[in-house]
Amino acid sequence: MKNIFLYILLIFLLLQCQSKPYAEKEISPKRIHNSTLINTLPELVKLRNETIEDREFNKGSLYIYVLTTENHVYVHTSVMDCVEASFYSISENIENKNYEIWVDARSIRPERYFDLKDAKLIERDNEAQICDDWYWVKGKYKVVNDELKLIxxxxxxxxxxxxxxxxxxxxxxxxxxxxxxxxxxxxxxEP
Structure with a gap:
């Protein structure tokens, strides 16, 4: 009887030790619901970084600005904050890198691709500004059979x-x- 009790206690302790690392991995919720976006955003960022001549622009924060329409998703990557419209700010960890993603508040049904629950809304006055953003890369995605395709x-x-x-x-x-x-x-x- 004593051996059975020790055997059960040992199994219980082993199960507890194995479950803790798994629980720690799930700390940050995933904000991007679409696997195509998850897989291609790092590639767009990589392409953007490879095309930059001025390495000073490679050191700053990177903004990923997203606008969704009924049948398209438009992504703009830049180190400059040239956004004039209000947006939802979310962060996503992809391949151990943290990406700041701004989803345009005017987007059509962005919840198809992003979890915006509890996302911070940044209000902008939509006032035109001059922005010398030379180092950007844009991606255009099309909805095909309920899947996104980078086109x-x-x-x-x-x-x-x-x-x-x-x-x-x-x-x-x-x-x-x-x-x-x-x-x-x-x-x-002219007159």
Whole structure:
């Protein structure tokens, strides 16, 4: 009887020791729900870092700004805070690196991809600002059969890049309403 009691106590202690490390790994909740985003965000950051000529811009904090529409997710990586709109700020640990992610508050159903519960809302006045952000990389994802597919990557060095061609035409009404895209005024003819 004494041996059975010791045997049960030993098993109980072994199980307790094995469960503690597992519980410690689950401290920070995952904020990104989409495996495509989890797998490609580090690659976009890596590409951004490899294209930078000025290494001083490689030392600062990196911002990942995200806008979701009905059928697309647009990601902008930069070391500069050029965001004019209000956003939800979340952090995500991917491959032992902490990423600061800003999800545009104007996004359409961002909860499909991100856990924004208890996320901090940073209010901005949407005032235009001059921002010399030369070292950015953008990714465009399309929803295909309820899955995200990375379909386009552009950087500051992409000579064919334009805001109008990067964003999908089916999103243009939403993007103009939210002033992500703006119609440039035509020049006034001189009298």
């Amino acid at each position: 386009k990557i552009s950087s500051f060095y992409d000579n064919s890049y334009s805001r109008k061609s990067f964003y999908d035409k089916e999103d243009s009404i939403f993007l103009h309403q939210t002033e992500v895209l703006m119609v440039e005024p035509s020049p006034e003819p």
